[in-house]
Amino acid sequence: MEGDIAQMGQFIGAGLAGIGSGAAAIGVGHVAGNFLAGALRNPSAAGGQTATLFIGIAFAEALGIFSFLVALLLMFAV
Amino acid sequence: MATEKEGGLVFHPLDQFIVKPLFGDGAVHWYTITNVTLWLALAVVAIVALFVIGTRGRAIVPSRTQSIGEVLYGFTYKMVEDVAGKDAVKFFPYIFTLFMFILFSNFLGLIPMSFATTSHIAVTGVLAAAVFLTVTILGFVKNGTKFLSLFWVSSAPLALRPVLAIIELISYFVRPVSHSIRLGGNIMAGHAVMKVFAGFAAIAAISPIAVVSITAIYGLEVLVAAVQAYVFTILTVVYLKDALHPAH
Amino acid sequence: MASGTETTADAAQGSSGMPQLDFATFPNQIFWLVVTLVIIYFVLSRIALPRIAGVLAERQGTITNDIAAAEELKQKAKEAEEAYNQALAEARVEAQKIGAEAKAEIQKELDKAQAKADAEIAARAAESEKAIAEIRAGAVESVKAVAKDTTKEILSAMGSKADAKAVTAAVTARMKG
Numbered sequence: 001m002e003g004d005i006a007q008m009g010q011f012i013g014a015g016l017a018g019i020g021s022g023a024a025a026i027g028v029g030h031v032a033g034n035f036l037a038g039a040l041r042n043p044s045a046a047g048g049q050t051a052t053l054f055i056g057i058a059f060a061e062a063l064g065i066f067s068f069l070v071a072l073l074l075m076f077a078v
Numbered sequence: 079m080a081t082e083k084e085g086g087l088v089f090h091p092l093d094q095f096i097v098k099p100l101f102g103d104g105a106v107h108w109y110t111i112t113n114v115t116l117w118l119a120l121a122v123v124a125i126v127a128l129f130v131i132g133t134r135g136r137a138i139v140p141s142r143t144q145s146i147g148e149v150l151y152g153f154t155y156k157m158v159e160d161v162a163g164k165d166a167v168k169f170f171p172y173i174f175t176l177f178m179f180i181l182f183s184n185f186l187g188l189i190p191m192s193f194a195t196t197s198h199i200a201v202t203g204v205l206a207a208a209v210f211l212t213v214t215i216l217g218f219v220k221n222g223t224k225f226l227s228l229f230w231v232s233s234a235p236l237a238l239r240p241v242l243a244i245i246e247l248i249s250y251f252v253r254p255v256s257h258s259i260r261l262g263g264n265i266m267a268g269h270a271v272m273k274v275f276a277g278f279a280a281i282a283a284i285s286p287i288a289v290v291s292i293t294a295i296y297g298l299e300v301l302v303a304a305v306q307a308y309v310f311t312i313l314t315v316v317y318l319k320d321a322l323h324p325a326h
Numbered sequence: 327m328a329s330g331t332e333t334t335a336d337a338a339q340g341s342s343g344m345p346q347l348d349f350a351t352f353p354n355q356i357f358w359l360v361v362t363l364v365i366i367y368f369v370l371s372r373i374a375l376p377r378i379a380g381v382l383a384e385r386q387g388t389i390t391n392d393i394a395a396a397e398e399l400k401q402k403a404k405e406a407e408e409a410y411n412q413a414l415a416e417a418r419v420e421a422q423k424i425g426a427e428a429k430a431e432i433q434k435e436l437d438k439a440q441a442k443a444d445a446e447i448a449a450r451a452a453e454s455e456k457a458i459a460e461i462r463a464g465a466v467e468s469v470k471a472v473a474k475d476t477t478k479e480i481l482s483a484m485g486s487k488a489d490a491k492a493v494t495a496a497v498t499a500r501m502k503g
Contacts, residue, residue, distance in 0.1 A: 051161060051312055058309040062256045065263035072270070076092060077343040095345035097355065108353035115354075118362040125366055129374035136381050138388055144381075151378045171371035179366055199346045200355040208363075266346065 010074045017071035024064020031056040091273040095197055095266065113193045114201075121182040121195070129178075150178070157312060162319035169318060172212075176205060177311040180261065184303035187265060188296070197265040199258060206258035209314045217321035228324040257313060264306045268299040466501070473497045 035053045039046030100111050132143030140148055154174050158166050180196055187194025195201050217225040229246040231239060272295050279288040345351075477493045 048160075051157070054305065054309055054312060055316065058260060058313065059256075061264070062260040065260055065267060066256075068267050069259060069263050072092075072266075072344060073347075077347055092345055097345060097348065097351040106351045106354050108357045110354055112351075112354055112358075114351075115358045118358050122362055122365050122369075126369055129370060129378070133374065133377050133381070136377060136384075138381070138385050140381070147374070148378055148382065151375070152382070171367065171375055174375065175363060175367045175370055178370065179363060195355075195359075197346070198355055200352045201359050204356050204359050262346070 014071040014074040017067045017074065020067020020070070021064045024061055024067065027060035027063070028057050031060055091270040091277070094193070094269060094273060097198075114195055114198070117183070117186055117193045117195050120186055121179060124182045124186065125178050154311070158315055158318075161312065161315045162322060166315070166318055166322055173311060173314055173318070176209070176314060177307060180205070180310050181304065181307040184265060184307055185300075187269070188299060188303055194265050194269055197262055197269060199262050202258040202262040203254075205261075205310070206254040209257065209317060210254040213314075213317045213321045216318075217324060220322060221324055225321070225324050228320060253317065257310065261306050261310050264302055268295065268302055271295055272299070470497055470501060473501070 031053070035046075035049070035056075039049075097106055097112050097114055099106060100113060100116055104110070106112060128143060129147050132141070133147050135141055135144060137144060151174070154177055155167070155170060158170050158173055162169075183194070183196040183201075186192055187196060217228070229243045229250065231242045231246065234242050272292055275288045275292045275295065279285045279292070281288075474493055474497050477497060478490070481493070
């Protein structure tokens with residue numbers, strides 16, 4: 001460790017922010033899994049809801065991307 | 079991160095996003111022709127090639143390029159009609175422009191050594207801001223002050239409504255932020271991750287794993303490129319529906 | 327942390343940090359983006375989309391026409407089949423009629439022939455009966471004559487004079503019994 005303490009803080013923070021990506025993955029999996037469960041119960045209604053599925057996945061994934069962005073900012077921009 | 083080798087493992091995952099002039103080394107003025115200009119122009123060329131040159135036959139039985147264009151047209155048209163209703167169809171060219179631009183930029187950005195224009199917050203921010211402004215102005219022009227009922231949830235108990243109104247208001251203004259960062263962040267993340275793995279490939283011991291990983295991530299990125307274009311478009315359509323029919 | 331990463335971070339910081347946050351390039355990107363979007367919008371809305379919409383509408387029209395034509399042809403085929411079926415049924419009825427007529431004619435002729443044959447047979451039978459009756463009558467006569475003669479001979483042989491009249495009466499009585 002030859003960097004200063006602030007840089008160490010940046011890297012630790014970036015790593016912690018990376019956890020958010022995993023959390024977003026849980027969220028996306030939850031959305032897709034519940035969609036599949038519902039779709040298997042009522043397959044005729046599933047076709048019309050794929051747009052909703054993608055919107056849900058997009059919202060869940062956006063937050064993961066935010067955490068990734070925070071990590072990137074800590075690594076390269078701060 | 080990987081262990082240090084004697085040459086030093088150097089990561090430049092974000093260098094691919096640097097905007098630089100195409101000719102010479104000067105400063106980047108607003109009119110300078112840069113790599114951004116080149117890849118935006120290539121997106122235009124691709125779109126013209128598919129939709130103008132590809133459909134010039136106007137064949138009843140379509141050629142291959144023409145049927146691709148028709149599928150994209152039909153897909154987007156149906157999406158606008160299904161989600162936002164019949165009266166949103168007159169905004170179809172606007173939405174189709176956004177969709178095609180993002181789709182082609184995403185795919186062009188996936189070409190090795192290319193420049194992903196949609197990975198830049200400046201680009202996606204302009205797109206999202208354009209959508210946000212259009213939708214907000216359209217909402218007020220079409221519905222007047224009734225557009226504000228979007229924030230006043232009339233189905234909730236009266237005591238909760240002010241709180242919900244604040245939440246709705248915040249979420250409304252966060253829309254362009256998340257809208258732009260979702261697209262830019264996804265594309266940037268994919269490209270940066272690929273670059274990081276490409277850096278790993280320099281180490282002989284793990285280079286096979288790295289190359290396989292790059293291949294896998296590339297496949298994922300192809301999917302992400304299409305899905306993010308679709309998501310951006312469908313969110314635009316959903317916002318448009320909110321503007322045209324603000325009642326919940 | 328590897329020092330390589332640090333140098334990267336330093337280098338990145340040295341140049342511009344994240345390229346996405348290098349605000350000096352924003353006017354350039356936004357300008358060219360707006361130019362691009364305007365070009366795409368005009369190309370799509372003026373040339374491509376009307377053309378594709380036209381092609382789709384035309385195809386829809388062609389398909390509708392073709393379906394209508396196919397429907398018409400189907401109708402025609404159905405009519406033709408009906409006409410064929412009708413003709414077939416008519417032919418069948420005709421054939422049955424002809425068959426029945428022929429059968430009736432044949433029956434008539436057959437009846438006639440049978441009647442003729444019956445009459446002939448009857449006539450022949452009557453003739454035969456008559457002949458038989460004659461023969462039988464002849465036979466009875468002969469027997470009577472023979473019996474009379476025989477009786478006469480026997481009587482004469484026995485020495486008594488035969489009374490012709492009595493013999494005849496006796497033979498006739500015997501013959502009846």
